[in-house]
Amino acid sequence: MKRDLGNEKISVLLLDQSVPAILSMLVAAIYNLVDRMFIGRINSLGLTAIGITMPFQIVQMAFVLLIGVGGSTLISIKYGEGKIKSAENILINSFIFFIITELLVTILCLIFINPIFSLLGVSNNVYGLAKDYIVVMLLGGIPGLTGYCLNNTVRSLGFSRNAMTYVLLSSVLNIILDAIFIFIFGWGVKGAAIATVISQTLVTIFVLGFFIKSKGVPIKLRLNNLKVDFRVVKEVFSNGLPSFYMQVVGTVVGILLNRFIISYGGDYHLASITIISSIGLFFSMFYYGVSQGAQPIIGYNFGAGKIERSIKTVYLTLIFITFISILFMIVLELFPEFLVKFFTKDSGLIKLTVYNIKIYLLGLPFIGIHSISTTYFISIKKPRISSLLNILKFGGIIIPLLYILPNFFGINGVYISNALSDTISGIIAFVLLYIQLKNTRKEQNTL
Incomplete structure (x- = not known):
């Protein structure tokens, strides 16, 4: 329909x-x-x-x-x-x-x-x-x-x-x-x-x-x-680069992350991170789904000159994502063992993963903020900002952290690196989004 x-x-x-x-x-x-x-x-x-x-x-x-x-x-x-x-x-x-x-x-x-x-x-x-x-x-x-x-x-x-x-x-x-x-x-x-x-x-x-x-x-x-029309193709490629970077850079970092986990923690921790990543991906699907749902509304109204509707869509999406994030964090804090038991019956692995998941996914709420921010910038034809945000989240922040934090905190430093990367990239995304929305409203009011 x-x-x-x-x-x-x-x-x-x-x-x-x-x-x-x-x-x-x-x-x-x-x-x-x-x-x-x-x-x-x-x-x-x-x-x-x-x-x-x-x-x-x-x-x-x-x-x-x-x-x-x-x-x-x-x-x-x-x-x-x-x-x-x-x-x-x-x-x-x-x-x-x-x-x-x-x-x-x-x-x-x-x-x-x-x-x-x-x-x-x-x-x-x-x-x-x-x-x-x-x-x-x-x-x-x-x-x-x-x-x-x-x-x-x-x-x-x-x-x-x-x-x-x-x-x-x-x-x-x-x-x-x-x-x-x-x-x-x-x-x-x-x-x-x-x-x-x-x-x-x-x-x-x-x-x-x-x-x-x-x-x-x-x-x-x-x-x-x-x-x-090669001009059209160039514009399509330019607008799609943030998603391209997310896929490619994210994969490279995933390989690097596994190497650090094996180096500092061994195969048992690699099994643990596999479970945690699966749970994190499940939660993240809700964020990405909401952002995908917001994209046509933002893009259409931006093109139609209904700027206030596109901005309102972003705010409602942020409120919705924040609400979902609170629910997710409550589940992670209160029922981590219930989630982990879906993947393994090994009591040692369950205990290890229950401890690790609270560190690794600490920045989970900021993934949603990052997602709607990049979606908004793509939807208003500002792909460079969206590309920057994706590069920061999927490599620019976590890679240097992986080379620093494990030296001080061992295997926990690997988990902390992921949480900090999600948190910092989410905060940066929110700041840039807020500035853009504020400037867009100013420009609209002067017309």
């Missing part, structure tokens, strides 16, 4: 747009978990193969975010301005250049697959499984990920329920095909990859149908009206 982003009550719009975004993330997380459970049941080396080839998929998804987020935020602004042809031009250029970038990624990765495997340390025992899995995922990049890229635009136009439905149906299909290909056909990790590509392609079919044939959709994908 199409929502009136420029006139409906903001609180109703925010709830309507946020809930489907949150559910989409949760469903995707569940199907990833089930996928790994199926693989783990037949071959533990299969899990290693999937895990060690993750950098390939991270690069693929980085371009999904670069073009998907960059294009969708610009489209929501043009939609608010009433410039439908400009929005459609952005959509078709995003579509074409996503295919080009994914094609280049696929070709380069397939050509240099052996050197990359050597760099990643793929052993002879895992080599065959890893290659079976990642070759299918690479070849399925264009048909499978195009829909995920353009699904950002479906959401940014206010059709968040459609975007959620596409992901939900894809996830259900993936689980069914996983069971068939892995257990009945005996295809192993290759079967898991084929199931993933087929289910992802379903999203592409749905999304292309949405933009080509669906009635009531304001922005259409008109393939017969293609006009390559």
Whole structure:
């Protein structure tokens, strides 16, 4: 159902747009978990193969975010301005250049697959499984990920329920095909990859149908009206860079963080941090979902010149995120053991993780503040500030802390580094957001 982003009550719009975004993330997380459970049941080396080839998929998804987020935020602004042809031009250029970038990624990765495997340390025992899995995922990049890229635009136009439905149906299909290909056909990790590509392609079919044939959709994908515009592509890339940095830099820091944990704490602490990260990611999904829900409202009203509505959306989102944060912190303080027991029955690991989680996730509330701040800056075409904030959060602050604090506090210094990084980056984001909102209001009052 199409929502009136420029006139409906903001609180109703925010709830309507946020809930489907949150559910989409949760469903995707569940199907990833089930996928790994199926693989783990037949071959533990299969899990290693999937895990060690993750950098390939991270690069693929980085371009999904670069073009998907960059294009969708610009489209929501043009939609608010009433410039439908400009929005459609952005959509078709995003579509074409996503295919080009994914094609280049696929070709380069397939050509240099052996050197990359050597760099990643793929052993002879895992080599065959890893290659079976990642070759299918690479070849399925264009048909499978195009829909995920353009699904950002479906959401940014206010059709968040459609975007959620596409992901939900894809996830259900993936689980069914996983069971068939892995257990009945005996295809192993290759079967898991084929199931993933087929289910992802379903999203592409749905999304292309949405933009080509669906009635009531304001922005259409008109393939017969293609006009390559490198200025548009440059703007899309520029607006999508914050999300690109978040994906790539965050992954590098994750690898570095694991090395520090192993160095100062060993494998037991690595198991602990895996549990904590999973719990933290679950909580963070709510923040990111709310921010995704706010983006089309902010972008549309900014483009429509309804600046006060876009600012009010930010304030309501901050209030909502603060409320959620308080609930999350109460749960973490009062019931940490209950959460940890979902992942392990090892009493020693439970005790260690219950202690660590309160340190590592101390900055959890500031993740939400950072998320809506970066979303706002992207939505008003200030991607450089958003890029700066993402670089600070996902690397600029935590990397120097990791080289300093563990020298004084040992393994606890690693956990403190993460908490401080989340907190400091969140505070910086809030200060910059406050200054921007104040200046925007001043500019609006002088008109």
